[in-house]
Amino acid sequence: MESGKDVLVFAVNGKRYEVSSDSLHPSTTLLDFLRSHTPLKSVKLSCGEGGCGACVVLQSTYDPVNKQVESYTVNACLTLVHSVNYCAITTTEGLGNSRDGFHPIHERFAGFHASQCGFCTPGMCVSLFSALVNAEDKKGPDPPTGFSKLTVDEAEKSIAGHFCRCTGYRPIADACKSFASDVDMEDLGINSFWKKGESDEAKISKLPFYNPKDDICAYPEFLKVEVDAAMCLNVNGKSWHSPLTLKELESSIEIDMAADGTQTRLVVGDTGMGYYKELDHYENYIDLKKVPELSSIRRDHTGIVIGAAVTISHAILALDEETKGVQSFEGKLIYKKIASHLKKIATESVRNSASIGGNLVMAQRFSFPSDIVTILLCVGSKVNLMTDLRHENLTLEEFLSRPSLDQRSVLLSIQVPCWGSLTYNFSSENKPETRLLFKTYRASSRPLGNALPYLNAAFIAVVSSTDDGVVIKEIQMAFGAFGTKHAKRASAVENYLAGKVLSVGVLYEAVKLIRDDVVPEKGTSDALYRSSLAVSYLFQFLYPMVETGTIFSNSWLTENTELDSKNNNKKVDNKYPRIQKPTILSSGKQVIQSSKEYYPVGEPITKSGACIQASGEAVYVDDIPAPTNCLYGAFIYSTKPLARVKNIRFSSNLLPNGVSSIITCNDIPRGGQNIGVKSMLGTETLFAEDLIESTGQRVALVVADTQKHADRAASLAIIDYDTENLEAPILTVEEAVEKSSFFEVIPFLRPTQVGNFSKGMAEADHSILSTEIRLPSQYYFYMESQTALAIPDEDNCLVVHSSSQCPEFAHKTIAVCLGIPENNVRVITRRVGGGFGGKAFKSMPVAAACALAAHKLCRPVRMYLNRKADMIMAGGRHPMKITYSVGFKSNGKITALHLDILINAGFSPDVSVIIPGNLIGALKKYDWGSLSFDIKLCKTNHSSKSAMRGPGEVQGSYIAEAVIEHVASTLSMEVDSVRYRNLHTYDSLKLFYELSAGELVEYTLPSIWDRLAVSSCFEQRTEMIKLFNKNNIWRKRGLSRVPVVMKVMQRPSPGKVSILSDGSVVVEVGGIELGQGLWTKVKQVTAYALSSIQCDGTADLVERVRVVQSDTLSLIQGGITSSSTTSESSCEVVRICCNILVERLVPLKERLQVQRTSLDWESLILQAHSGGLSLSASSYFVPDSISRQYLNYGAAVCEVEIDMLTGETTILQADIIYDCGQSMNPAVDMGQIEGAFVQGIGFFMSEEYLTNSDGLVVSDSTWTYKIPTIDTIPKQFNVEVLNSGHHEKRILSSKASGEPPLLLSASVHCATRAAIKEARKQYHAWSSLVTFDSMFDLDVPATMPVVKQLCGLDSVEIYLRRLLSTSGKN
C-alpha cells in the first residue's frame, strides 16, 4: 500500500494535469472534474447515470510492458477521477475546433444535419471517434482513401444507446456511416456536401477528408515517458487506495476491518452508482482494478477463469477469442453466445468500465436484475470469494443464496466451465446424434441494450436424436430479472424434462411447470407478462425440435452467431470486401425539392452553429463559467398531493455539508409576489404557501456551495406534512368532475362545434355509443434539463441566463417576484439544449428561484436540475379521458361525432386553456358530418401539465384515428377505405376550419394521400402483408396510412438587423434557437433580403450573418417560441428590417454607382458608415389577422412487425410526405419531420410516464423512462418534403414543420393495432372461439407487455393444446 503516490497524473486532450489525490473527494467524477477544473465544457451532464451518452469521453491507457495503447469510451458521469491515473482523456474539443480546424467528424455531423440542439452531439462524436480509432487496429486490407476500416454495422452501433431527442437518429447514422469502408454512397442521406445524382467519386471527393493516419494521438508521448519512468502507477491517498497485489488488498481490508470501516467502498468501474445513486458517499475507496488476480483472464481445460475486476468488454473479447481456440464446436458456441448476450448489456461505454464481478455483487447484494448472473448460472459457473480474508470456491447458486455480502468480502474471480469436454460422445456434424444446445434470451424495450430486461433466460441442453424423436438427456435453465431476489434455475422443469422424448405433450407439461416456477414477487410490474415470457422462451428453445422430430440443424444452432461467418458473408465488391451483415437501419430516402425563388432561402444549408456544437464549443447555460462566489440551488419539492407544510428539516440538526441557505416563500422581498410563472394565461406560485397542491410542487430552494451539495441536501430534506381536516386530494379526472374542480377556458379560445349532432345521428345507419379512450402523459426528455444562472448587477439589477423558450415571460416573472421594475432585469438566452414546450412556462420558476436567491444573498446563484427532479417536476403532456359516440353509414361515412373530454390539467393553469382548441383543431382532420363536444379542463392535485410538442393536437389526431378504426372494425371494412371516405372535401374543410382553410389549391392532403400510396407501394405491400401473416405463426405485420391536418397561428415578433462597418451583419430576433434551425432560416432570409440591394459581393452574405443571443433588454416583446411558427415570424420581421436598410442604402448606392463602374457590398457599407447612415433597423411584425392561421398537411404509411411470443414491435418502414410549402431550408425541415415523428413514436410505443398512487412520478430516470434509440426507429425511413409551390399568404411561401409531423406517428400505433388484430384472429382460431371481436383497446404507449397481453399471454399453451387436440395425442 505504501508504494503508491498521492498525486494523480493524467492528460486531457494532450494537456498534463497533476492533482493531489487528497484535494479531491474520492467520489468526484471525471465529469465533475472536467467541468469544474478545466475550461472544457463539451462533456455534458444530462442523466448522470450512464443512460444517455451525453458525457462520453475517450479514455486511453498505456501498457508499458507491451508498449500498447488501448482506447475506449467511458461515461464521465460515472468514472471516478481517481481511477484515471496515468490515463489520457480525449473529449470532442480535443479532436478539433473553430480556431485550429474542425475534425472531419465535426464537419460531417454538421453536413449531414445530424446536430439540432447539439446537446447530445459531443458525446456522439467521441463514440464515433473511438470506433474509428479502434477500427484501425483491425487486420485486413487498407480501406479506400478517405474511409476507415469501420463497417456500416459498426458505425451504426457506435452510437447505439446514445440518446438524441431532436434528430430521430437517421442523420446521425448517416454521418457515422460516411466513414465506413463498406458504405454504399447511395445510402447516405441528404447533406450539404453534394447534390442528388452526383457520381460516387464526386461525392467522396466532397466529403470532408478523413485520413486515419492524421488522427490525433489519443495517448500523448509525454505520458508514456512518465509511465515508463514511474515506479508504480497506483494512487494511495488518504482516502483512495489502489492495491497492486492481493496481499496489499488483504492488508487494506485488514486495516479497514480493524477500523470497523463501514465507510469503505470497494470499487471497479463505479457504474453501479448509475443505478443506486447512493447519497452517502464513502470516505475510503479501495480500487480493485490493479490486483492481477482480479484483473486477469486465465484459461485451462476446465474453462475460463475471469477476474472479478475484468470489464464486460474485455470479457466479451476473451469469450469471442475463445471461439478461435481448441474448443469443440459446442464449446465455442457457448462462449460465443455468452459474448453476444453480454453485448446487449448497457451501452458500450458502460461495458468498457463495468466489471463482471461488480455486476455479480450488485445482484447478490442488492438484487440487481442482472443478465450476467442468469447466463452464468445456466452454464454452471463458480466463483472465488474472499470473506474475512478466507478464500472459498462456491457455485454461483451458493454465492447468490448467501446473506448480502459486506464491504469486506471480495469476489475474486468467476469460473465459466468448458462444455466442449463433455463426456457425451458427439458425432460428426453431418449426422448428429448427441448434441449440446445453448441459447440465451432477453426481452427488453431496446433490442440492442441500454434497457433492463423484463426477463432474461438461458437454456443449455444435451439432446440426442433417436427413432422416437429428440431425447433430452440433460437440461439446465435459468431465468432472471423478472422480479425475484435473484436469478434462479427452474429445477422442477429441468427434472421433468431430463430423459424425456420431446413431444407436444411433454412441452405442454413443461410449460405448465414453468408457470409455477417463474413467478415474480408480489408488487412486480407486469408480473403476468414476465411469466409468459418464460413460457415463450422455453417454447422457442424446444419447439423446433418437437416440430422437426429428429432433425435439428446447425443453422438453427448457430443462429445469431458468426461461427459460420465464412458461409454467410457475401463478397459484393472486388475493391474492398463488403461483408453483408445485418445493419440496424436499411437505406432510407429523403426527397426534397429546393426552390430558388428567394435564394439562398430554400437551400438546404448546414444548421448555424452545428460545427461548434459538435466540437463542444457551443455554450449552453451551464457552460457559462461560474462567477466568483457562485452558489447553487436545488428545489425541495413535495411528495404529497395535498397537504400543509408544517416544517422543513434535516434528520440531523445540522445543515448538510455546504448548505448556506434555505429559501421559501417567506423570502419574497417586500413589494414582490410569490410568483414563479406569469403569463397572459395565468400565474403559478413560486413556492407553495400554506397548502401544497401537488406532488413535485416547489416548497423551498436549498442553496449550497456546489450543485452536488445542493442536490444532496434537497434529497435529504424532510417535509413534515399535515393533512388534518383536508379533503382527499383530487387525483383523477372523475374526482374532479365530482367536485366540479375545473379551470375556465376563455371564450375566444373555445373551439367551435360543427353542425347538429342529433341530426347527424339520425342520418346514421349504425352507431357506437359511449366508448372510452385514455391517453397518458409524456415527459419532454430534453437532453439539457432546466437550468438558470442569476447574477446580481449594480443598482439592484439582475442578469439572468435562462434556458428558456420565453425569456420575455421569465423577465416579467422575475420583476414581479422581486418587486423591482422590469428595466432592472435582463434575461439572456443563447441556445437551449432541447425544449419541446418544456422550456416554456416550466423554465420560469427555475429562473425566478435563482433570481430570488441571488437577490437575497447578493451572490450569483445557478441551478441545473438533476434528471430525477426534472422528471418529477416537469408536468409534461396532458393526460385525458375521452368518451365518444359516433354515428355512421354502412359505407363507412361518418355522420356525427360527439366527445366528452376530461383533461387532467394539474393544479395550476399553465397553458392548459389552449389544449381544447388544439385538440379539436387536429381532430377536425376528418369530415365528421357534425361534431359536438364537451371538454372540461380538470383542476387536480397533479403537477401542472404544460405544452409538449403538438400539445392537444397529438391527442386530437389520435382520437380521430381511434374513432375511424372503431367504425371500420364494426363494419368489418378496411380501415384505410374508411379513412379515405371521411377525408375532407374542400367544402367540408371550409366548414370545419372556416377561415384557416385557405384557398382550394392549398388543400394538398388529397394529392399527398394518393402520392403516398404510390411512393410507399401501399397496395402491393397490403397484399404482401396478407401473405406474410398467412405464412407466419408467431410474427404478424400491420400497415397503416394516416393523414394529418394541423392548424397553426403566427404571432407577432420583434427583430433587429445591424450591418457593421466591415459588411458583416448581426441579427437579433424574438425567437429562440432550440435546435429547430430558427437561426439558420433567419440567416438565409437576411442574406436574401439584403442582397436585393443588388451590388457585387452579396453572394456569400449568408456566411457573414450572425444571429446573436436573445437579450430581453436589447429586444423587447420576444414572446414565446412555440407552436411551430416562430421561425416564420422571426424570418418575416428580419425581412422587414432588411427592407428598411435596403431602402436607406439605395440612394447611396445609386449615387456611388454613378461614380464607379462597380460597387461591392463592403465598399457600400463602408461608405454608409462614414456617411452617417443608420445601419441598424428594428421592427415588430404583426401578422395579418386573416392569413395568420393556416393548415398544414401530411400523411404517413407505417409498417410494423410484432412478435406474438414477446410482444416486441419492430417498425419496418415509415413513409412520410409532408407539405412544407416552399421550405425555407428543406434540410432543417427534414430534421424537424424525422425528429418529431420519432418523438411521437416514443409517446405511442415506449414512454411510460408513471406515477404512484399520490401522483408522484416514479418513471424518474433513464432506467424507467424509455425514449426511442437508434434501434427502435423505423428500419427504413423515407421522407419527402413536399414543395407545394408559391403561397401568396405564407411567409416566403413556407409552412410549419416543427410539430405537425409528430402527429403522423400515430400511424405506428395504428399499424401495431393492425398486426395485433391478425394475431388475435389466429389466437381465436386456435382457441376455437366462435365469435371474434376484432375491436380491442390498445393502450398508449403500446409497450411490449401491452402488445403481448393482447396477443394472448397464454398463446403458447393455447397453441400447444390445439396441436394436442388436432393430433389426438397427449
Ligand SMILES: Cc1cc2nc3c(=O)[nH]c(=O)nc-3n(C[C@H](O)[C@H](O)[C@H](O)COP(=O)(O)OP(=O)(O)OC[C@H]3O[C@@H](n4cnc5c(N)ncnc54)[C@H](O)[C@@H]3O)c2cc1C
Ligand atoms: C446504464 C447502465 C445499464 C446497465 N444495464 C445492465 C443490463 O442490461 N444488464 C445487466 O446485467 N447489468 C446492467 N448494468 C449493470 C452493470 O453491469 C454494472 O453496473 C457493472 O457491471 C458493475 O460493475 P462495476 O465495476 O462498475 O462495479 P462498481 O460500481 O464498482 O461496484 C458495484 C458494487 O459491487 C461492489 N464490488 C465491485 N467489485 C467487487 C468485488 N470484486 N468484490 C466485492 N465487491 C465488489 C462495489 O463495492 C459496489 O457495491 C447496467 C449499468 C448501467 C450503468
Ligand code: FES
Ligand atoms: S450524463 Fe452520463 S450518461 Fe447521461
Ligand code: FES
Ligand atoms: S441534437 Fe440530439 S438531443 Fe438535440
